[in-house]
Amino acid sequence: MREASAAPARRTRRVSMVVLSAVFDRNLGLRSCASLDFDQGGRKRRTATLSGTCSELRGIGMAGFLAAFLPVAMMVLMFSLGLRLRLGEIVGELRAPKALGLGLMVQMLGLPVLAFGVARAIGLDPMLTAGLMLVAASPGGVTSNYAAHLARGSIGLSVAMTLVTSLLAPVTLPLVLVASGVSAPEPAGLLKISLGMSAVAVAPMALGMVLARYLPRLATPLARGVDPLAKLLFLAMVIATFVQNWGAMQGAVSDVGGAVLVLALLGPALAFAVARLGRLDGTRLRTVMTEAALQNVAITIFVASQLLGQPELAIPGLIYAVLMNFVALLIIGSAALGGTREAVPAPRS
Numbered sequence: 001m002r003e004a005s006a007a008p009a010r011r012t013r014r015v016s017m018v019v020l021s022a023v024f025d026r027n028l029g030l031r032s033c034a035s036l037d038f039d040q041g042g043r044k045r046r047t048a049t050l051s052g053t054c055s056e057l058r059g060i061g062m063a064g065f066l067a068a069f070l071p072v073a074m075m076v077l078m079f080s081l082g083l084r085l086r087l088g089e090i091v092g093e094l095r096a097p098k099a100l101g102l103g104l105m106v107q108m109l110g111l112p113v114l115a116f117g118v119a120r121a122i123g124l125d126p127m128l129t130a131g132l133m134l135v136a137a138s139p140g141g142v143t144s145n146y147a148a149h150l151a152r153g154s155i156g157l158s159v160a161m162t163l164v165t166s167l168l169a170p171v172t173l174p175l176v177l178v179a180s181g182v183s184a185p186e187p188a189g190l191l192k193i194s195l196g197m198s199a200v201a202v203a204p205m206a207l208g209m210v211l212a213r214y215l216p217r218l219a220t221p222l223a224r225g226v227d228p229l230a231k232l233l234f235l236a237m238v239i240a241t242f243v244q245n246w247g248a249m250q251g252a253v254s255d256v257g258g259a260v261l262v263l264a265l266l267g268p269a270l271a272f273a274v275a276r277l278g279r280l281d282g283t284r285l286r287t288v289m290t291e292a293a294l295q296n297v298a299i300t301i302f303v304a305s306q307l308l309g310q311p312e313l314a315i316p317g318l319i320y321a322v323l324m325n326f327v328a329l330l331i332i333g334s335a336a337l338g339g340t341r342e343a344v345p346a347p348r349s
Helices: 002-009 054-058 062-084 087-095 098-122 126-137 143-150 155-179 187-214 216-277 282-293 297-307 311-337
Strands: 015-024 030-038 045-051
Touching: 062 143, 062 155, 062 187, 062 216, 087 098, 087 155, 098 126, 098 155, 098 216, 098 282, 126 155, 126 216, 126 297, 126 311, 143 155, 143 216, 143 282, 143 311, 155 282, 155 297, 187 216, 216 282, 216 311, 282 311, 297 311
Parallel strands: none
Antiparallel strands: 015 030, 030 045
């Protein structure tokens, strides 16, 4: 009887969710998703890796719909960007890398240091501290390219930053994980993930750039037609991310939500300060702020749950996935209030 009466006292409200790991094979098909269960404190957990497409495993539920919707929406966004982007814009940022260098300094050095400082100041336990640093060390999110466009930023600079951080992720992520006391995954696995996810963005964007270069009469009206759809899809992706991660936020926000919110706000603030000190123009300042706000959380979650087998490391990333989009919307909104889009000045070395 004692055992029976003691059982209810040990109840914990479990939070279950399906995390889109967004790992794409060579055919750009979704290969797997991870199912993570956390208790309300985020301490007890179990994880299961699910093979096949999420839509096949989850039927027509919300998880299956999001698994099908998010990659398609991403491709439309990047195709829309490609119709407006010229290769010379990216090359120009690489040849005169002042803005690129400052942006990478913020994203690859400043954000992990901020994450560590916030975790120590708030007193997070070591595992959540490592998870917060994993978020900060992740490469720029591919949605940041379209967000930079909406924020009246430099698409060329945004793409260059995303490309560099994604290619360096196999080196930078293990270093940050080791520094935070967590065993690092194999660099080859990280490289495969980074390149696979980049393909989802690069392929449609490259198609748009080719059309703009060789079929301008088709690309110009197509860009005008696709742009409103892309804006609606971007807003839908923000809402979908909120819906997808709401359960995890309810279960873990009391433990790490405050630290994640502070990091989500301090990252763009640091980018603003560095860009001002570096005397970047307003266009590139907003770009660096947007890149600092939007991280590739899908890589964070996949590394934690599947490469490391420690899903508790993904908890800060689940919350950050929601908050970063609202921070990006604030940057976009402030840019919209600033007036018409200004011409992007030539990059200065």
